[in-house]
Amino acid sequence: MSASSGSNQLVDHLFRHEAGRMASVLTCMLGFDRLELAEDVVHDTMVQALQSWPFQGIPDNPRAWLYRVAKNKALDVVRRENRLRQISSDADYLHQQDVNDAMAQPLFFDEDITDSQLRMLFAICHPAIALESQMAMCLKILGGLSVREIAGAFLTNEETVTKRLYRAKEKIRQEGIRLEVPAGAHLPGRLAAVLKSIYLLFNEGYNSLHPDTLIRRDLCEEATRLALLLAQTPRTQVPAVDALLALMCFQAARFDARIDEDGAIVLLADQDRRRWNPDLIRKGQHYLNGSAEGNALSEYHLEAGIAMLHCVAPTYAATEWPTVLHYYDLLLARKPSPVVALHRAVALAEVEGPVSAIRAVSGLRGLDTNHYYYAILGDLYERNNQPDLARQHYRQALHLTPSTPEKKLLARKLTQL
Amino acid sequence: MLIFHAPYSQEAAYQQQSPEEMQVEIQKWNHWIGGIAAQGKMVGTEALLPFGKIMRKSGQVVTDGPYTEGKEIVGGYTVVTAASVDEAVELAKGCPIFDSEGSLEVRPIVNFG
Numbered sequence: 001m002s003a004s005s006g007s008n009q010l011v012d013h014l015f016r017h018e019a020g021r022m023a024s025v026l027t028c029m030l031g032f033d034r035l036e037l038a039e040d041v042v043h044d045t046m047v048q049a050l051q052s053w054p055f056q057g058i059p060d061n062p063r064a065w066l067y068r069v070a071k072n073k074a075l076d077v078v079r080r081e082n083r084l085r086q087i088s089s090d091a092d093y094l095h096q097q098d099v100n101d102a103m104a105q106p107l108f109f110d111e112d113i114t115d116s117q118l119r120m121l122f123a124i125c126h127p128a129i130a131l132e133s134q135m136a137m138c139l140k141i142l143g144g145l146s147v148r149e150i151a152g153a154f155l156t157n158e159e160t161v162t163k164r165l166y167r168a169k170e171k172i173r174q175e176g177i178r179l180e181v182p183a184g185a186h187l188p189g190r191l192a193a194v195l196k197s198i199y200l201l202f203n204e205g206y207n208s209l210h211p212d213t214l215i216r217r218d219l220c221e222e223a224t225r226l227a228l229l230l231a232q233t234p235r236t237q238v239p240a241v242d243a244l245l246a247l248m249c250f251q252a253a254r255f256d257a258r259i260d261e262d263g264a265i266v267l268l269a270d271q272d273r274r275r276w277n278p279d280l281i282r283k284g285q286h287y288l289n290g291s292a293e294g295n296a297l298s299e300y301h302l303e304a305g306i307a308m309l310h311c312v313a314p315t316y317a318a319t320e321w322p323t324v325l326h327y328y329d330l331l332l333a334r335k336p337s338p339v340v341a342l343h344r345a346v347a348l349a350e351v352e353g354p355v356s357a358i359r360a361v362s363g364l365r366g367l368d369t370n371h372y373y374y375a376i377l378g379d380l381y382e383r384n385n386q387p388d389l390a391r392q393h394y395r396q397a398l399h400l401t402p403s404t405p406e407k408k409l410l411a412r413k414l415t416q417l
Numbered sequence: 418m419l420i421f422h423a424p425y426s427q428e429a430a431y432q433q434q435s436p437e438e439m440q441v442e443i444q445k446w447n448h449w450i451g452g453i454a455a456q457g458k459m460v461g462t463e464a465l466l467p468f469g470k471i472m473r474k475s476g477q478v479v480t481d482g483p484y485t486e487g488k489e490i491v492g493g494y495t496v497v498t499a500a501s502v503d504e505a506v507e508l509a510k511g512c513p514i515f516d517s518e519g520s521l522e523v524r525p526i527v528n529f530g
Binding site: 011013014016017018019047049050051052053055057058144145146148149227384 | 431432434435436437438439440442443444446447448450453462463466493495
């Protein structure tokens with residue numbers, strides 16, 4: 001009875017992570033049109049572990065066990081099909097022979113696992129697929145999250161997530177999207193699309209209005225893991241990848257300090273900087289240094305630069321605001337968007353004072369339903385000793401935000417005016 | 418002997434969990450069974466799949482058993498050494514089956530020794 005050892009604990013998220021890896025590996029072997037079959041095999045494998053491990057004990061190498069069982073299950077399916085095909089057509093049989101050869105290779109090598117995940121990542125983040133579907137696919141296929149967990153993370157229902165996944169799979173079929181990392185001239189454009197999806201996935205977790213911090217962290221963690229995959233592969237390790245990773249490290253470093261014990265938001269100025277994670281800040285700096293190779297300057301470089309300046313500042317007041325503003329100016333030139341302009345105004349207020357910032361923000365269009373717009377304007381009016389206007393804008397923000405922690409914060413500001 | 422009972426629906430739901438939830442479930446059971454083993458009181462344990470055959474009338478009638486929706490099935494058993502039924506009940510108290518709608522039956526095994 002191997003259950004005798006009380007020390008055999010499973011690594012955190014082992015099942016989730018391996019489910020994602022195995023789905024990619026099996027799909028690469030079976031063919032992209034067999035994605036659902038691969039997912040079924042992975043699920044069956046997990047169920048088998050669930051049925052036997054509690055009673056027989058956790059195997060010495062749980063990961064190897066999962067891969068062996070998954071591979072055997074997939075082989076069974078292929079063999080069964082082969083027998084049917086053999087009867088119907090010799091040509092099909094020969095094609096299946098290739099699959100058989102691939103399956104007959106020794107167990108999966110780490111290299112193959114990484115490669116399979118990259119191929120899956122590029123296929124899923126194809127520009128023909130809607131961004132929300134890309135993110136759902138990343139979490140489902142690569143991240144091993146269930147439909148219910150994804151629905152929870154995006155504050156939507158399971159039906160919507162199922163539809164998004166279905167549409168993505170339909171697109172893959174219709175467009176004949178291939179399960180491969182594009183080469184040569186095709187790579188930069190496709191890589192940019194992949195980075196954008198990862199960036200949005202991270203932001204969804206970081207800025208999400210979700211009350212459950214754990215789910216949000218899972219999104220950030222998954223996005224970071226995918227970016228790491230790109231960074232650790234020579235073909236895809238371009239400066240923008242390092243810059244994006246740096247950005248994610250800096251943002252994640254502040255995760256703990258952004259919410260207090262009561263779940264209320266703590267603003268950057270009020271955060272306890274000792275609670276920022278020094279390891280992640282160091283990692284961020286490491287990747288930011290790495291991203292400085294070559295002449296390419298991406299928006300991720302600029303956003304990471306801004307995040308870094310916040311992370312290394314001893315206090316809010318001692319932040320290098322002129323440099324932050326300079327980075328925002330460059331970012332705005334590359335990515336003209338009212339949201340970027342809005343955040344630039346915060347830095348502008350620190351450099352030139354609230355009046356300039358109010359002028360800059362007032363000219364912005366397309367933010368009528370953005371609660372940050374009203375919250376920032378309210379703050380600027382407050383600092384400019386215009387409490388009536390501040391109150392008016394805070395109320396508008398309070399009315400617009402769906403988030404309980406943000407409502408709390410705004411209500412507090414209103415009473416303090 | 419500790420016998421685990423669960424409604425069929427529970428067993429089905431159990432298998433529809435996400436990978437993350439399955440891992441948590443495995444950890445719980447492993448922790449509990451590992452605890453009994455650590456005390457040197459574990460004899461053996463097996464899980465049963467939620468299907469099988471029921472044979473009646475001298476084996477003339479073979480059915481798929483009571484394994485249908487709404488029916489309760491035995492999901493597995495654990496044999497422990499205990500001086501009394503009460504001690505076995507104590508050992509069974511931390512069983513993860515109580516986290517769901519399952520129940521647990523404690524039965525002494527006849528000692529022919």
